[in-house]
Amino acid sequence: MVLELKKPRPIWEIIFSTHHTDIGLLYIIASMTALFAGGGLAMAIRAELFLPGIQIFSGQADFARFFTVHGTTLLFLWLIPFASGVGNYLIPIMVRYKDMAWPKLNAVAFWMIPPCMFLVWGGFSDTTWNAYPPYSILKAPGPAADMWIVGLKLLGLSSVLGAINFTVTILKMKHPDLPLMKMSLFAWATLATSLMIIVAIPTFAASLVMLYTDRLGVTGFFNPEMGGDPIAYQHLFWFTFHPEVYIFVLPAIGMMYEVIPTFSRKPLFSYYSGVVALIVISIIGFGSWAHHMFAVGMSFTEKTVFMVGTLAAVPSSAMHVFNFLATMWGGRIKFAAPMLFSVGAILLFFSAGAGGVVNTAMPLDFLTHDSYWVVGHFHLFVMGTISLAFTGFIYYLFPLITGRMYDTKLAKIHFVMTFVGIAVIFGIQHILGLYGLPRRVVDYLPIPELIIMNQIASFGGWAIGASYALFLYNMIKSAMFGKPANPKDPFELGTGVEYYYDYARREPHH
């Protein structure tokens, strides 16, 4: 309805707009660009690991550049901007306000992302996405590492501005007739995410400044030669980035709360438990950061505290899974693409969570830490859970945004290939980790088991890549030539199903 490909507007009108749907669309397009770019790097990484030895990269440093930019792109330029984009698109509609609270601030927040993309991709840093000192301050080549730092700094600023905007829009601009406890769960998820961003990101923003001055040599916060402590950086980093995991996953859960009841043609099992679980996780999520650092030489007490903190965060995620399954139970489920992706995301969310409990059990962590197990584990989260839910939501919003229907058969093929690919590659990576294969290596020992498992993993990865190429084709072709969707019921769920709220009744522009 809003992109109006049938009634195209000039491109500059969208680019210079401050309307929330236009900004939302720009966010979505920018984030999908990052998805395909970052995914392309992953294909190259899997090609390198197909055989032991060094084939397509010139060495470990080049390989490190690839996985650093792959991780940075997909975490910070795909997951966060996509969630902001959908939030921009839907939140004002859901809280019944004409726009975001501060439309110009909203546009500023978006326009910080392209320079960040330029810095991250132009620099192609090799610091790994966590940039641990002293490597990142003493040895990492510039200007790549400096560009990475400035890029992430900008992105943090953009996230905080966006989060403030969301918080104010939801809490202050909400229609007086709409009580908080009647607000949609996606709006609740966005509120929880925004509050977490406001609390978590400034810590990392501060540590980026310290990292930068350390690189310039004027300070020594993290430089042991000047009396600093590299572990201090790791604490600051993970204080931001463990909550960040929930910042990534909560919007995905909010989207699944939109999709699952709609396609199950049944009311949500328990709205109340969904809200409680979202609030609880956004508080407890701050008490578990150091479980990423069990191996840096922490005391037994510290390890125990953070293990308990991590385990305490599990029940609220489990509540969401229960809520999804109980909603589907006995419903007349229609397995259209959004629903397929959401159900796939539930399954993989459960597996990733089970693997996470293994990671946090202290003695087992020393087996899995920094091995391929961890790679498999967090990819099950970011790819298997979050990206699947996001992709499903792209299909869900497609008729709303373009007024056309995507190719449903291609969408189903996309789902099957992606799901199988994810299960294969990230499942096998767990086993590779137990065989002792370290992360972040360009080369591995030519042991037959390692070779075979890496090759299976590569095929899984390429299946995901191929299915997303199909997805891109489907999106572009259907946006241009797809058959017009029925705006009242694009997924043919029958009467009585209400989705998109009252989007259709809204004034498109102001």
Place this chain on the structure above:
Amino acid sequence: MGHSTPEWVYIGAVTAILIWVGAESWNIEHTLEYAPPNSETVRVVGQQWFWSFEHADGTQEINELHVKEGIPYRFEIVSNDVVHSFSVPDFAMLMDAVPGRVNTMWNVFDEPGEYLIECREYCGMLHQDMRARLFVEPNTDNATAVTSGSEPTISQGTGTATVIAPGGGEVGTTGSGTMRVVEPGNMTQTTANDSAAGNNATSGNGTSSGNASSTAAASGPTLSIPAGASTAGNPAYAPDTLTVKKGDVITVSNDDTAPHTVTNGASPGDADAGKLFDTSIIMPAATAQIDTATVDAGEHPFHCTVHPFMTGTLTVQ
């Protein structure tokens, strides 16, 4: 809220599982945390891009660690430059080597054999090759060898430090400690290198450090590694093209602060790298020798296995 009973049951079950996991972990980690008082201490130093080990009796090893079965070992793990992670996956041992800190970890190795030591934290250009080998030797000295889990009763001082080169030949002593020197690199390559080193040692042409006699140093050609060579871009070898007559003994002196090697081949990936001549690791301020009697005439590029960007050429006439 009427249908919330199944949800409470489910949350209760999840919580019970989590409490069980947490309690078991606490219990096991508690035993793993504190080293027995009679453990032998081994100092582990991580550095771009190799591991070195120092035993309590002063024995030093590079990229090879020899321990005895059944004895509790306490590892003090430090780093000289960036963060590394010392990991022996077969024993689920993992501890970061962080500059400015001493991290400790202990273990009783209960099965003799050869195991892989790897670096698990990204540390730069040769991170993937930062591997070492762990040799757990059967403990024949003491019949009361314990296995992991039971109370260790063995006191220190079982090893008498007879020093054996990787291939079996004797290697000279340097100062108070003794040094076993092994070339860093792939596990699969080392057997060939080991036998070569052994042959050298038995034929009296030992090329490892510590054998430099002053007469040889004075007469033969010299190759020095200038200070600062470990930074890419600085002069690596002086001179970087060296011409000698076949049969000359070249004295290599390391004037830098980092360990280096002189190894034939343009890079560590060459098929015959290390086959013609190889000094193994030369520690800072130490010297080593290359005997060109066994090297064919012609031009031979050489490099440093620790810093592959350091290259030079040796011409044998």
